[in-house]
Amino acid sequence: MKILVTGGAGYVGSHAVRRMQESGHDIWVYDNLSTGHRESVSAGQLIEGDLSDQSHLQSVLADQAIDVVMHFAASTLVGESVANPGKYYRNNVLGTLCLLEAMQHTGVRKLVFSSTTAVYGEPDSMPIHEGLSRVPVNPYGQSKYIVEEMLSDYSKAYGFGCVALRYFNAAGAASDGSIGEDHDPESHLIPLVLQVALGQRNNITLFGSDYPTPDGTCVRDYVHVDDLAQAHELALGELEQGTSLYLNLGSETGTSVREVIEACRRVTGHPIPVLDGERRAGDAPILVADSSLARKVLNWAPRFTEIEQIVQSAWKWHQAHPRGYTG
Numbered sequence: 001m002k003i004l005v006t007g008g009a010g011y012v013g014s015h016a017v018r019r020m021q022e023s024g025h026d027i028w029v030y031d032n033l034s035t036g037h038r039e040s041v042s043a044g045q046l047i048e049g050d051l052s053d054q055s056h057l058q059s060v061l062a063d064q065a066i067d068v069v070m071h072f073a074a075s076t077l078v079g080e081s082v083a084n085p086g087k088y089y090r091n092n093v094l095g096t097l098c099l100l101e102a103m104q105h106t107g108v109r110k111l112v113f114s115s116t117t118a119v120y121g122e123p124d125s126m127p128i129h130e131g132l133s134r135v136p137v138n139p140y141g142q143s144k145y146i147v148e149e150m151l152s153d154y155s156k157a158y159g160f161g162c163v164a165l166r167y168f169n170a171a172g173a174a175s176d177g178s179i180g181e182d183h184d185p186e187s188h189l190i191p192l193v194l195q196v197a198l199g200q201r202n203n204i205t206l207f208g209s210d211y212p213t214p215d216g217t218c219v220r221d222y223v224h225v226d227d228l229a230q231a232h233e234l235a236l237g238e239l240e241q242g243t244s245l246y247l248n249l250g251s252e253t254g255t256s257v258r259e260v261i262e263a264c265r266r267v268t269g270h271p272i273p274v275l276d277g278e279r280r281a282g283d284a285p286i287l288v289a290d291s292s293l294a295r296k297v298l299n300w301a302p303r304f305t306e307i308e309q310i311v312q313s314a315w316k317w318h319q320a321h322p323r324g325y326t327g
Helices: 011-022 054-063 078-083 085-106 139-158 189-197 225-238 257-268 292-298 307-320
Strands: 002-006 026-031 046-048 068-071 110-116 161-167 169-171 204-207 219-224 243-249 254-256 274-277
Touching (some): 011 026, 054 085, 068 085, 078 085, 085 139, 110 139, 110 225, 139 161, 189 204, 189 257, 189 307, 204 257, 219 307, 225 243
Parallel strands (some): 002 026, 026 046, 110 161, 161 243, 169 219, 204 274
């Protein structure tokens, strides 16, 4: 297939691009490089552009005879979305609207969408399955919720075939250490802990140690970025005209903050000092996926089932690229 990957120079997008290339698909990356990295994209593959430029999108879709769009491009920081909601509604909602309109005008009717567990908000039951109500509690989650509704409407009105994949905590890096996680600012736990092992931070702070969990720290579901990429490839077979499908992607295993830190200690051999801090507003005690629907529909199963495996891949990337793609 000829696939346009928006946000394909970003963290999850670049791993999906690598997977599609290895499977023989013809890939083009559309990215404004605001958070993505040119170095993560093969030479000649990148088309620089913004989602707000609908005419440019239409030209790219038509000129490259695109069959399918994989849509990763979005602003993704929860805290920033609370402080600057306009950015999230502009980038995530209006940007996606421009993309959908460009697809409609050029006859491209297949889309795989990068969604998030944040659409559920703070559910009362665990594990989280697709039948639970979506009640997002921040503008980031709300923006993704709105896009999911847009996909449903475009499927009904125009015959789009859409699959929305709701990630839990994306983590890890490519097995060869060539591409990985490089955010500025960094907000994800595993790279923050590994920065301590690299001597870039003095310690890691626990944001709350009195949660109703076995060790008092928050529990999350970490899913390897290459397993997410595999799910995107499998989703290509489910883009039936006039349908929209919504699937959770997680390991179905909960790992606490303390357990992540211990895994990082074992992998790196570094003591990784820890400081106790106050809880952060909005941090749910436990968020774990029920991914049984993705297993059934896509025949998808994560290959990286242990947190230590995920940390090992991340450590390989960070050791080789201690300053990210710039060094």
